[in-house]
Amino acid sequence: MHEELQPLLLTFELAVVVTAVLFIIGLPLAYWLAFSRGRFKYIIEAMVSLPLVLPPTVIGFYLLVIFSPQHILGHFFESILGVRVVFSFLGLVIGSVVFSLPFMVNPLKAGFQNFPIILKEASDCLGKSRWQTLASVVLPNIRPALLTGMVMTFAHTIGEFGVVLMIGGNIPGQTRLASIAIYNEVEALNYSTAGLFSLILVLISFSVLFVFYYLNRKSPGLF
């Protein structure tokens, strides 16, 4: 039974890791995109949103090429760090981080942009540093945006298929995620297992979204 559930456990492990990594990367990136006036901002903004419009196979293909041992980056990881990216859990994390980037960055950016600038100025006038203002005033007041970014990233990672199949492959216990396992089971005409996996994914995704909307309903408005 444990072996059968391995794809589900791996999927949730990946979703948790990707959400955590993207929160750490997405927060400063979204802050910069929200307040920067530089011309490069628009290039970065377009790159961040690219996964929304590109087929997952395209992103998966490029990642597969870039991280293959024949290319500089893949060679660096394999020979210098001793880590293989393609067809490994690390590859799944990198692919998912790239593919889910807009789902974390865009809600956070909107949260920063909608944050009343007067509150930031009031904190500055009270002698607070940029970090104190961010931690005590900005982040607590954009909590719905933080929650949206995390939940969307988590849910989107659970549902990935194309990118993770391209860069991770289909190695049982290592890179076979629930979405890929469902595909395999259907191909093998094993509909009962595919149905069980699908039902579990639906229930968990629904629960996550339900809790998200419930918490967002309870979060106090700004004024």
Added chain:
Amino acid sequence: MIKAHFKKQMQTPGGMVWLDIDLNIAQGEFITLFGESGAGKTTFLRILAGLTQAEEGAIKVGGQVWFDSHCGTNLAVPKRSIGFVFQESSLFPNMTVRENLEYACRGQKSVQEWINTLGLNGLEGQRPSQLSGGQKQKVALARAIVRQPQILLLDEPLSDLDISARLNLQDVIIKVYQKTGITTILVSHNLSEIFKLSKKVFVLEHGKITKTGSPQEVFVKDNLSSKFKFTGEIIKISKDGVLNILTLSIGNQVIKMVASDEEISGLTVGSNVVVASKAFKLTP
């Protein structure tokens, strides 16, 4: 002592205007900046606070250079010893009243002292969304003053309040000033407020200071008249038979007076008027 001389180009509804300031404010003075919308009053406060940067000039406060375009000095906002009360609410919604004050100053004693002084007892656990407009501005004032800044900047903090809240907060501002003696700069275009609160007025027109003096000198030109004059704000216009009754707020007093149809034409609730009387009697 505040010494400020600077220039800043401003975008106004009438086009680009240069804010051209050159003024000195003595330590402990309570002054008011008076002027029409777009005259540069708020921009002046923001430049003093460092929230907006002047194009050229210098600002020196108590011997310390806060801004000097020639030397490239521009002290960061958090390093300027200011308390700023904005026109709209700037309380942090995620914090209670007490937490807002404690965020400004960790000293529990000082926070409690200001809660007591400004009559905020009972509101400490409330969030800003649960407060009235007057209470919000009172807490904002307490938060600005609790860290004992060198200068208190008040950017029309009373303009969005109803008359009773406004009168109450005027008294609170006087109380704060009397208790601390802090150099205070108030932006206002309300004459009764200016007469009640400040000793000195700077009139700002199209970015330039055109008049300076006491409220009496600036707003009541004919000082040698035998008439007794005072400035007030209309809080109600009513009719009693053929008579028009104006209810005025003058200082702490609310008075009623009769006015002709001609006198009240063009006046509305909130208009400022100068009331003059030739016959008056003093009683000890």
